[in-house]
Amino acid sequence: MKNKPRKKHTAPNTDKKRILITGNEAIGEAAVRAGCGFYAGYPITPQNELTAYMARRMSQERKIFIQAESEIAAINMVFGASSAGARSMTTSSSPGISLKQEGISYLAGAQLPAVIANVMRGGPGLGNIAPSQSDYFQATKGGGHGDYHLIALAPASVQECFDLTQLAFDLSDRYRNPAIILLDAFLGQMAEPIKITHQDTKTQGRKVKKEWALTGAAGRSPNVIRSFFLKDPGLEEHNLILQKKYERIKSKERRFEAFDIEDSDIIFVSYGIPFRIARQAAQRLRSEGIRAGLFRPVTLWPYPYQELEKACARKKAVFVFELSYGQMLEDVKLALGKDIPIYFYGRGGGGVFTEGELIRFAKTKIKSKP
Amino acid sequence: MKKKYTLPRSLKNVPTHYCGGCGHGIVHRIVAEVVDELKLREKIVAIAPVGCAVVAYDYWDFDCSESAHGRALAVATGIKRVRPDLIVFTYQGDGDLASIGTAETIHAANRGENLTCIFINNAVYGMTGGQMAPTTLVGQKTTTTPWGRSPEKGDGFPLKITEILAGLPGVAYAERTSVAKAQDVLKTKKAIKTAFINQIENKGFSIVEVLSQCPTIWGMTPNQAVKWVKEEMTKTFPLGRIK
Structure with missing residues (x-):
């Protein structure tokens, strides 16, 4: 049969106590169960399983999956979906994450939530596809332009790939700040038995009220998503708001x-x-x-x-x-x-x-x- | 006596930062009028580009987002896909749409995204002070083509992106208009209205390219500028419906 899918990605049977799943797939399943409404990705090893997993699972859930024309387009689609209030995600591996830095800086500047996963491979340049942790600076010290921070979470097991992805969505919404999950290719590729938690997906995305989202200016004044503040001292004031938020995250979210x-x-x-x-x-x-x-x-x-x-x-x-x-x-x-x-x-x-x-x-x- | 000419509900009553004789103000007003006429103000989202129109949200009285340079159609795709009930449009200049954002433009169109794209072509990078744009005419002088754009020297040819897009099956409608004379302003309004109606009717991707004057960067008076659009630009970029 020509059109028979090569691999089945159906919702894992959660009646079982534990299921066997790879780190990449666990991130995908966690996102679906966290109420992720939009995913855009671009092929890159060693995270291809995640994009393929999302292609199937997102459509099963009647959510949006797009294979974007580039990493740059993917992160900007996430920017759009998030500005419309949807929980949004993109994933990639090191060289692809470099391409996304422009969009990540804009997300941080516009205070938009988003979850990004980087299944790190060797660098610099095209490097190779073997496990690495050489994107630590990029994830924690900036990466894109401007004074900003991502919430950076580092799982050490497949179970944590699942748990921390869900946490990433929650923190990202709570602080209106992009969050990144940083894992090496090892963890993305290997399978471990995990327990599926956070069953109540229907309520997840609604926990934080997104009054700032672009939903059409009905019964309210128009909302604007922006990171551009030309008139002095607008940008400095905006940056001080961001810095205050980062201090709050620093004092509350150290794990x-x-x-x-x-x-x-x-x-x-x-x-x-x-x-x-x-x-x-x-x-x-x-x-x-x-x-x-x-x-x-x-x-x-x-x-x-x-x-x-x-x-x-x-x-x-x-x-x-x-x-x-x-x-x-x-x-x-x-x-x-x-x-x-x-x-x-x-x-x-x-x-x-x-x-x-x-x-x-x-x-x-x-x-x-x- | 009935008041015939009033401020559209969707346009804020504020002075714009645009230069005298610039075409942006005309197109902003046209968009606002069309949004009012189609009763879209409460369900429309605009994506502003990087370029002179980046602060379009200071003038339009509805929901807007900025986007990174060239990425407007990717941002619009994200919004429209998660909220298909909203009417989403991008407002982009030539550098944004046809140079740094070429990939986003072609692929959004090729996916047949149900979006409206308003493309302002003034043949230069205005906001950055007048560099060569992808649509700069052959021979046209800019700060980066001081002796005029020369395909022989490797500056390339004016990019007719609307014609390229019209060749894609995902594109429902493509038209080039101008705002250099009154009749053409009316045609532009009609085209923009069609592009919005197409989206309401789920027809797919619609693009309206508007040839617009930039007297400041062109080093012309407003009158010379509209003349240049009519006599020079339209030779390379003929007006009319392309698809």
Whole structure:
């Protein structure tokens, strides 16, 4: 049969306690269940499964799916759908996310909610399609032009791909700010059993009243979606409003996970899949008598500086493990200053370290310490 | 005696920032009149471009969005798809629609998006001070073609994007008009009205290209400018219905 779809993407049977699903698909299913009304995407590996998943599931739900002509068009379609009040999403991988930066800056400037997922691959340039975390700076320190921040969430499991996508929609609506889900290709591609939560999709999108949306000026004065403020001091005032909002997010939305902090001598700091590798390494080190604790930021922006500082107080050393050449490392340094030795081990260009590599690295540094 | 000429409900009673003799004010008014006549004010959404018309929302009294340079039709697509009950139109200049936004323009049209596109062609980048536009005429002097646009030198030819769009099956209606004389202003109004009615009737993509004068950048008086539209621009961009 020629027209038979190659793969079925029907709504997962949620009667079952747990379902087996990939990270990419979990993000898609979470979006559908969060009441996402609009999705636009463009083909790029390693997130193609997500776009294909949305093509099927969004039409099943009678929601809008568009395969856009470019990443730029996709993010601007999201801009439009969001300005009309719909929960909206686009997803891509590193080079595609670079193309979306213009639109992301406009979303932030116009205070429009939107959810973006970046299934990170190796860079710079076309790079490769292997797992990487080298878009940390782009996601947390800007990316596009202007003084703005995205809410950046970093899942470390397929379950969290699901949970944090739903959280991303909620936070994005609440703060009228785009949110990005940052995961590496590993997590996007791998399957794990997860529990589907947030069943009540019908109410999700309606929790926040969007009085600013473009719905036709019936019975109210016209709404305008804008990020252009030419007359002095309009733009500075607008920026101060944004900065105030970012401070609010910073004080309220820092999320993290910490294990075995109390009795540990050293702390491993990591996020995403590297965190899982670091966890294995820490467990093995414990069995050898080296007491390692674990700290994992769940929100990369706002970064949990205070919590990391507290977790690392009076520890002998801190180790940062990343699939980059030290991007989150800068935030760890900001949190901890120079009082405590910080050792970094990372690999880029699609290279992934093993727990053995981390153990050897940690042991060398502990031994060489005066 | 009955008052014949009044301010349209959809147009705010404020002075515009447009230069004397500029065509934008005329087209803004036409849009407002058509919106009133079709009773669309409470369900219309305009997408303003990047260009001189970026603050069109200061003049139109209905819902508006800005868009990034060239992306108006992508933004309009997003709005129309999630709210098909709204009437959505873009208002774009030549640089926006036919240069930086060519991909968005062609693909929105090719998908047959049920949208109305008003395309203001004045053959220059006005807001940035008069650089060569995709629609700049051969020989026309701009700040980036100081000796005149020269296809031989690699400046390319005036891009007739409305003709290109008319070749796409998703396009329901394409017409080129001008606002250089009274009869043509009336024809422009008729064309814009048709383009909105098409959307109400779910006919697909409609584009109205309006040749518009830009005396300031062209270095002409308003009278010279309308003459230039009538005598020079229409040679490259003939008026009339294309599809």
